[in-house]
Amino acid sequence: MSGVVAVIDYGMGxxxxxxxxxxxxxxxxxxxxxxxxxxxKADRVVxxxxxxIRDCMAEIRRLRCDQLLADALADRHKPVxxxxxxxxxxxxxxxxxxxxxxxxxxxxxxxxxxxxxxDADGARLKVPHMGWNEVRQVRAHPLWQGIPDMTRFYFVHSxxxxxxxxxxxxGSVQYGVSADAALARDNLFAVQFHPEKSHTAGLRLLRNFLxxxxxx
Amino acid sequence: MGLAxxxxxxxxxxxxxxxxxxNFVDIRDAGDxxxxxxxxxxxxxxxxxFLDITASHEGRDTTVHTVEKIAEEVFIPLTVxxxxxxxxxxxxxxxxxxxxxxxxxxxxxxxxxxxEAAGRFGSxxxxxxxxxxxxxxxxxxxxxxxxTHGGRKPTGIDAVAWAVRMAELGAGxxxxxxxxxxxxxxxxxxxxxxxxxxxxxxxxxxxxGVGNLDHLVDGILLGGADAVLAASIFHFGEFTVPEAKAYMxxxxxxxxxxxx
Numbered sequence: 001m002s003g004v005v006a007v008i009d010y011g012m013g014x015x016x017x018x019x020x021x022x023x024x025x026x027x028x029x030x031x032x033x034x035x036x037x038x039x040x041k042a043d044r045v046v047x048x049x050x051x052x053i054r055d056c057m058a059e060i061r062r063l064r065c066d067q068l069l070a071d072a073l074a075d076r077h078k079p080v081x082x083x084x085x086x087x088x089x090x091x092x093x094x095x096x097x098x099x100x101x102x103x104x105x106x107x108x109x110x111x112x113x114x115x116x117x118x119d120a121d122g123a124r125l126k127v128p129h130m131g132w133n134e135v136r137q138v139r140a141h142p143l144w145q146g147i148p149d150m151t152r153f154y155f156v157h158s159x160x161x162x163x164x165x166x167x168x169x170x171g172s173v174q175y176g177v178s179a180d181a182a183l184a185r186d187n188l189f190a191v192q193f194h195p196e197k198s199h200t201a202g203l204r205l206l207r208n209f210l211x212x213x214x215x216x
Numbered sequence: 217m218g219l220a221x222x223x224x225x226x227x228x229x230x231x232x233x234x235x236x237x238x239n240f241v242d243i244r245d246a247g248d249x250x251x252x253x254x255x256x257x258x259x260x261x262x263x264x265x266f267l268d269i270t271a272s273h274e275g276r277d278t279t280v281h282t283v284e285k286i287a288e289e290v291f292i293p294l295t296v297x298x299x300x301x302x303x304x305x306x307x308x309x310x311x312x313x314x315x316x317x318x319x320x321x322x323x324x325x326x327x328x329x330x331x332e333a334a335g336r337f338g339s340x341x342x343x344x345x346x347x348x349x350x351x352x353x354x355x356x357x358x359x360x361x362x363x364t365h366g367g368r369k370p371t372g373i374d375a376v377a378w379a380v381r382m383a384e385l386g387a388g389x390x391x392x393x394x395x396x397x398x399x400x401x402x403x404x405x406x407x408x409x410x411x412x413x414x415x416x417x418x419x420x421x422x423x424x425g426v427g428n429l430d431h432l433v434d435g436i437l438l439g440g441a442d443a444v445l446a447a448s449i450f451h452f453g454e455f456t457v458p459e460a461k462a463y464m465x466x467x468x469x470x471x472x473x474x475x476x
Contacts, residue, residue, distance in 0.1 A: 014310045020288045051338035115417060119218060126419045126442055128340060128388055132220045132262055132472040152220060152472045154293060156340045156388075174218055197293050197315060199257070 002210035003043030007032045008068065010059040012051045018083065021196035022046065025206035034063045044210070045072040049085030053110070053159070054097035056085050066103055073105065073188055079214040081206075082190035087183065088161060090190055096159050106183060106190075108163035117176040125176045128158040135171045135181045135193065141216055143182075143189050143208045144170070151201045153181070153193035161192060187214035220472040221436050222262035222443035223460055224295075224421060225450045227252060230269045232278035234451075250285045256450070257290045259457040262472055264290065265318070265391075265445060268298035280312045287313020297345055297391070306333050310341060318391055320345040321364050324371060327385060334386025343421075344387040348375035348408050349395040360408040367395030376411045383416045390416060391445070394424040401427025401448070409439030421445050429455060429463040436469050 005027045007015050011034075019030045031038055039045060047069055049056050060066050072080050082090055094100045094110035102110070117125040132152040137144050160179035163169060170189070171182030183190045189209065195202035228235040233247040245251055253264050266286070268279045276299065283296055296309045297318025306317050323330050323344050334342045348360040349367055360375040379390050392412055394405035404422045413420045422441035426432060426449055435444045449455050461471040 014313065014315075016284075016287060016311065016313045017291075017315065020313070021291050024288075024291065050340065052335070125219075127417050128419070129219065130340070130389065130419050131222050131442070134217055150217075155219075156293075158339070197291060199260075199292050203291060 002027045004029045004031060004041070005044045005046060005210070006039045006042035007046045007048060008039060008065050009034050010056070010063050010065045012049060012056050012059055012085075014050070015048055017194075017196045018046060018048050021203060022206055022210070025203050026210055034065055034068070036064070036068055039068045040071065043078065045069070045078060045080045047080060047082040047086040047089075049083065049087075049089055051085065052097055053085060053088060053094045053102070054100045056089055057100055057102060060089060060103070069103070070105070073186070076187050077214055078187060079209060079212045080188045081209050082188065083196070084157065084192060084194060087190035087192055088157075088159060090183075090188075091161055091163070094159060105188075106163055106168065106185065107165065108161060108180075110159045111162055112159055113176060119176060128156055129160075129175045129179075130156045132198075133173050133175060133193075135173055138169050138172055139184075141170045141182075141184050141189070142212045143184075143205055145208050147201055147204055147208075153191075153195065153198040153201060155181075155193045157192060184216060186216075217470060220262070220470050221441075221464065222421075223432070223457055223464075223471070224263045224265050224443055224445040225256045225261050225457065226265040226267060226423070226445050226447045228267050228269055228447065229279065229282065231272075231275040232270075232282050235269065249282050250289065252451075253286045253290050253294075256457060257292055260461065260472070261292065261457050262443070263293040263295060265295045265297065266314075267318075268296065270299070280308060283309060283312040283314055295343055295391075297343070302329070303332060303336060306337060306342075310337060314341075316341045316343050316389070318343040318345045320347065323382065324362065324364060324373070327381065330382055330385040330387055334388070339386045339388035342387050343389045343391050344379075344382040345391040345393065346375055346379060346382075346412075347393050347395050348405070350405065350408070358407050358411075360405075360411070363395050367398070375408060376415050379412045379416050379420075383418045387418060389419045389421065391421045391423060392441075397425025398423075400425050403427065403431035404435045404439055404441075404444075406434060406439045409435060409441055413440035413442075419443065429460055432460055433464055433467050433469065436464070437467070
């Protein structure tokens with residue numbers, strides 16, 4: 001039983017895809033909300049995000065979603081999944097929009113992919129990093145269960161996460177640089193890719209999240 | 217190994233029905249965009265593009281409803297284009313479940329729309345569609361111009377310069393259609409594909425003219441495209457998405473092979 005899943009809505013874009021993918025993956029009930037009471041009572045929390053980091057951070061703070069997230073993370077029995085800009089917002093600072101302080105829940109920087117960006121053979125790489133890339137499962141985690149190492153997930157981003165504590169890295173992706181594709185700490189799992197847009201593998205990861213007890 | 221080149225089936229939809237239909241052997245309703253999108257999703261398409269050619273306002277409400285239904289069933293990226301003229305149109309489609317919108321004529325009339333849309337919704341969901349046609353060479357070098365109205369109306373705008381400008385304004389991706397090749401099955405216009413992929417940092421989707429699997433390969437290897445879009449070769453059952461991917465993979469192109 002997944003119980004109630006709260007998708008934190010801080011007004012930045014469409015959360016329909018995340019909500020319908022969670023429902024498809026077997027969630028008992030999905031709430032898209034920024035209501036403190038509902039998020040507090042939810043069994044699981046999803047922290048999504050799309051768009052530019054400065055606007056996201058402004059809305060996260062204005063709607064006090066930073067406190068809601070901190071409360072959820074403090075409850076070690078409540079699994080939390082951060083997606084894309086939601087993951088980037090957890091870091092200390094982002095280079096996007098001329099430099100934006102973030103939540104500093106996980107120490108680390110969100111860096112620009114660089115221009116020009118080239119692969120190991122010197123071939124030019126486009127930015128944004130858009131499409132299906134292979135995720136190396138750097139360490140075992142309940143959310144990787146049933147998903148083979150190097151499975152492709154759908155990415156779309158121009159900035160990437162570089163966590164200070166490399167022990168938190170659960171998945172990495174190569175795109176000119178080695179970028180953190182997944183971070184895990186206690187009851188938190190954060191992914192740069194979009195599980196809700198990653199077909200079978202993405203739905204499996206969401207199902208794993210719905211079955212996860214928050215321990216690892 | 218790294219980022220895969222994408223294969224994108226495209227559905228032309230009018231008043232909620234796929235124009236010309238499709239010819240899958242086991243499909244119940246060949247005109248239902250939801251059923252067709254589900255089928256391409258199952259085949260391992262990397263994205264789906266939905267081009268709305270509905271003229272009437274009432275018909276566009278049907279489109280929104282169709283996008284909502286596809287988004288409930290299909291968990292790969294969905295791009296919606298056709299008739300996107302304002303920030304409100306973009307918001308409506310994103311709220312319906314589209315992941316990206318494709319802006320074409322409206323960007324020509326008002327390039328600032330691209331900047332405003334990228335600022336509001338993020339570059340990742342703003343695709344600029346370019347319909348290019350070869351015109352008289354300049355100093356012995358080929359030149360392509362932007363055309364509107366299905367390739368009938370010239371704008372005088374240089375296609376390569378336009379792509380660069382759209383990227384500067386915040387477009388996240390270019391959907392490039394050769395109006396010389398669209399519907400011909402003679403393959404992509406590789407000259408303009410190469411010129412634009414070399415000129416911009418953002419990904420380019422090649423479109424227009426695919427008649428066989430070698431055309432897809434050429435679009436990637438010779439045109440330098442990041443993704444290839446095709447309609448009829450998939451709709452009429454000539455090739456499936458897995459066949460196209462296997463063919464491309466055998467020629468050294470990195471593709472996402474189906475994981476089930």
